Amino acid sequence: MPDGSPLGALDTHTPEQRQQAEAFATAVAACQDFDCLRQANELPRAPGQFRFPHFMVIGFPKCATTSIYCHLIQHPAVQHPKEKESHWLTQRCGPRSLACSNESQQHYIQEILNMPEAAAAKITKAAFEGSTHYVLESEWLPQQLAATFPWLRVVVSLRDPISQAIAMHLHNVMHARDSNCTRGTDSIYHCIRKALKPGSRSHYPSKIADWMKLFPQQQLHFMQYENVTQQDSMAGELTSLKAFLGLDPALPSSQLPLTNYKHVHTGHGPDALGRYWVMKRWELEHLVSIARNNTRETVELLRQHGAAGQQQLERWAAAWERVWEDNLGRCEEGRSAPCKVIVS
Numbered sequence: 001m002p003d004g005s006p007l008g009a010l011d012t013h014t015p016e017q018r019q020q021a022e023a024f025a026t027a028v029a030a031c032q033d034f035d036c037l038r039q040a041n042e043l044p045r046a047p048g049q050f051r052f053p054h055f056m057v058i059g060f061p062k063c064a065t066t067s068i069y070c071h072l073i074q075h076p077a078v079q080h081p082k083e084k085e086s087h088w089l090t091q092r093c094g095p096r097s098l099a100c101s102n103e104s105q106q107h108y109i110q111e112i113l114n115m116p117e118a119a120a121a122k123i124t125k126a127a128f129e130g131s132t133h134y135v136l137e138s139e140w141l142p143q144q145l146a147a148t149f150p151w152l153r154v155v156v157s158l159r160d161p162i163s164q165a166i167a168m169h170l171h172n173v174m175h176a177r178d179s180n181c182t183r184g185t186d187s188i189y190h191c192i193r194k195a196l197k198p199g200s201r202s203h204y205p206s207k208i209a210d211w212m213k214l215f216p217q218q219q220l221h222f223m224q225y226e227n228v229t230q231q232d233s234m235a236g237e238l239t240s241l242k243a244f245l246g247l248d249p250a251l252p253s254s255q256l257p258l259t260n261y262k263h264v265h266t267g268h269g270p271d272a273l274g275r276y277w278v279m280k281r282w283e284l285e286h287l288v289s290i291a292r293n294n295t296r297e298t299v300e301l302l303r304q305h306g307a308a309g310q311q312q313l314e315r316w317a318a319a320w321e322r323v324w325e326d327n328l329g330r331c332e333e334g335r336s337a338p339c340k341v342i343v344s
């Protein structure tokens, strides 16, 4: 795909393809609501055009979604949304349905998905948005999205669930939210245990199962945080992401940016927000046993959905196992001895 002007993708088209491109772009660009988009997207497209919107990055929170977003918006065939983390569909179109007002739908199309720029490029750029809490609304959002934008491709990133829950906890503390679980104790154990419970925000199986029911394998892509953030596996993980999205995998680079990076940069001493968290050995062991069970379920779901081959799934589980073993290796002797827990 040519990477110069936005319309480069149409340069080599035959007259019929140009006509088709024009008709598709005109129909999509005229849409102010979701019904119109659904109908317009049924029209034939010319090569190089994408359905609108083409994809969404839906979570999980604290799994490098901002870096993934920043990588993707540098791609010449990706349409920069006007806002990251709009959470428009869950906060403005709810509760529990995509029955947004006409005004809301129009705002979403124009102001979040950035229709004006997508239309100027004749929909040769893949429009998307990234809202990391979407994945958590698994009871109703996948069903609504699959009905509204049945072509949509969905990207999910997963991180060792203990690290993800800790990073989320840190985020909440920094935003003065949800810190009740540490009241009366120094340990974050209770917060993390709560987050890992079935149905809670870091219990991946209860969230991803519903997305898997509604979106077939070709439309749902899972990334592993530990894989995409490691130098030696980053390029491969980014290549599969862009191949899944139908984008030139060589662009914009094979490097994931480092955005929204907190766990090393908070400089309030080693025990303060960040570097490591202190837990008792039995607490950490308990969390690891819960995370291990959750991981077994997650990997089984990924296997059933055809998201990855057996070897890849074994590597996936092993990467998280290494994080837990490293942390357990930093515990002092004794059941209640302190462990220095570092997130992945």
Ligand SMILES: Nc1ncnc2c1ncn2[C@@H]1O[C@H](COP(=O)(O)OS(=O)(=O)O)[C@@H](OP(=O)(O)O)[C@H]1O
Pocket (backbone or CB within 6 Å): 060, 061, 062, 063, 064, 065, 066, 067, 132, 167, 171, 229, 256, 257, 258, 259, 260, 261, 262, 263, 264, 343
């Ligand atoms: N390239 C790279 N390498 C290593 N780690 C990275 C990278 N990019 C993002 N991150 C880490 O991802 C965490 C932020 O994730 P999100 O952007 O999804 O967070 S958010 O939910 O949108 O707030 C956040 O983790 P914590 O620092 O533990 O909070 C970032 O440090």
